């Protein structure tokens with residue numbers, strides 16, 4: 001009986017620590033001005049993945065001329081945020097890369113760009 005009581009107290013402690021940790025993380029991300037790579041990931045998976053693939057290296061078996069840019073490459077990752085934002089916003093003439101300004105708000109483009117940046121960080125080792 002006694003052991004049971006101690007267990008309950010411990011459990012309550014673990015739950016409350018977990019809960020307050022979650023709230024803290026939420027506050028942190030709300031205060032940053034950078035795009036949110038978590039909502040960006042959702043946009044990427046819904047729209048961009050069918051050409052650029054899950055890791056940004058291009059969807060397997062896709063046949064486009066020119067092929068989708070390798071978003072994990074240092075050539076792409078080396079570009080300035082403003083350059084990549086414009087590429088996504090305006091698209092690229094005579095390629096399959098369309099102008100996403102019609103489908104996505106500026107905020108959403110910043111979010112998806114934040115996600116594209118995560119594809120470049122140690123992408124070799126990531127699953």
Ligand code: HEC
Pocket residue numbers: 043044047048049050051052064066067068069076079084087088092095096097098100112113116
């Ligand atoms: C229909 C296929 C298709 C879809 C969907 C698509 N892209 Fe592309 N994208 C391309 C192609 C093809 C290119 C390469 C154009 C070229 O040769 O420079 C490209 C190029 C780019 C570039 C430029 C890379 C560079 O060289 O600077 C970025 C950034 C990019 N795409 C991001 C995105 C994002 C983010 C999305 C989702 C909102 C997206 N693309 C959706 C086909 C696509």
